[in-house]
Amino acid sequence: MKHELTVTFLGTGTSQGIPVIGSSHPVCLSNDSKDKRLRVSVMLEWGPHRYIIDCGPDFRQQMLREDVQEIDGILLTHEHSDHTAGLDDIRPFSFQKGLVDFYAHERVFKALHQRFGYIFETENKYPGAPTIAEHKIDKNSNFHIAETLIIPVEAHHASLPVLGFRIGNFTYLTDVKTIADTEIEKIKNTEVLVLNCLREKPHHSHLNLEEALALVKKINPGTTYFTHISHMFGFHKEIEKKLPPNIHLAYDGLKISV
Numbered sequence: 001m002k003h004e005l006t007v008t009f010l011g012t013g014t015s016q017g018i019p020v021i022g023s024s025h026p027v028c029l030s031n032d033s034k035d036k037r038l039r040v041s042v043m044l045e046w047g048p049h050r051y052i053i054d055c056g057p058d059f060r061q062q063m064l065r066e067d068v069q070e071i072d073g074i075l076l077t078h079e080h081s082d083h084t085a086g087l088d089d090i091r092p093f094s095f096q097k098g099l100v101d102f103y104a105h106e107r108v109f110k111a112l113h114q115r116f117g118y119i120f121e122t123e124n125k126y127p128g129a130p131t132i133a134e135h136k137i138d139k140n141s142n143f144h145i146a147e148t149l150i151i152p153v154e155a156h157h158a159s160l161p162v163l164g165f166r167i168g169n170f171t172y173l174t175d176v177k178t179i180a181d182t183e184i185e186k187i188k189n190t191e192v193l194v195l196n197c198l199r200e201k202p203h204h205s206h207l208n209l210e211e212a213l214a215l216v217k218k219i220n221p222g223t224t225y226f227t228h229i230s231h232m233f234g235f236h237k238e239i240e241k242k243l244p245p246n247i248h249l250a251y252d253g254l255k256i257s258v
Helices: 059-065 087-097 106-115 181-187 209-219 238-243
Strands: 006-011 039-045 049-053 072-075 100-104 132-136 143-145 148-157 159-165 170-173 192-196 221-226 245-248 254-255
Touching: 006 059, 049 059, 049 100, 059 087, 059 254, 072 159, 100 106, 100 143, 106 132, 148 170, 148 181, 181 209
Parallel strands: 049 072, 072 100, 100 132, 170 192, 192 221, 221 245
Antiparallel strands: 006 039, 006 254, 039 049, 143 148, 148 159, 159 170
C-alpha cells in the first residue's frame, strides 16, 4: 500500500445494536456515547480512495454522520441482514457513478438477488433502483482494488463461511467463531487486527472474550480492536480497563491510522 490507511469504525454493535429496542439493561440506558453502537461496519480510506466493509441497516445514518460524499465500492463479509440490509441506501452513490462496485462471495450475491430482486432486474428495471457491479471473490483469490492488494480470509460464523480481509498491515474479521490454521497464517503478525468479541458468556456463533483473546494470541498482532459488541458485554469504560494494554474496545466514530 502506497498511502497510509485510515480506518473509521462506522458501527461496532452486534445485530440489534445498542441500545436494544425496548431494553432496560443498564448498558442500553447508558449516557456514555461509547456505549451506543450501530451495526458493525468500517470505512477504509487511502489516498483518494474510499471503501466500506458491509452495509447494514444503519448504513444511511453512518454515511450522514461521517459526511461521506462518495465511495468507490463495498466489500461484504457475508449475507446476514446486519451486514447487508442497507443495500438500497447506496442509491445516491449509484446515481453519481452509474454503478457501485461490490466485492462478495458468489453465495452472498445469490442471497442478495433473492432479497433485493428489483436491484438486479435486467428488463424493465425501476429507474430509481441502484445498480451494482458484482465482483465475485473467495478465500483462494487475492485481488486488487485501486492498485492495493486485498487478501480474503475465511472464517466460520457457526457453520456459515464468512470472509475477512487483510489490506497491508490491517486485518478485519467479524462474525468469527472458528478459523482454520491455514487462514490464520495469512494474517499472522498483522500490525492492526479488528476482531469480533460479543461478550464474556459463550455464544454458538461468535467469539466470546476468552476465545477472542486466545485467537489474538495466535495471530500475534501489534494492536487489536474488538468489535461486534453486545450490550451483555458491559460498559465500555469498565471492559477497557480489564483488557491487555495492546487490546481495546472499538467504538462508533473511532478513527485509526495504519
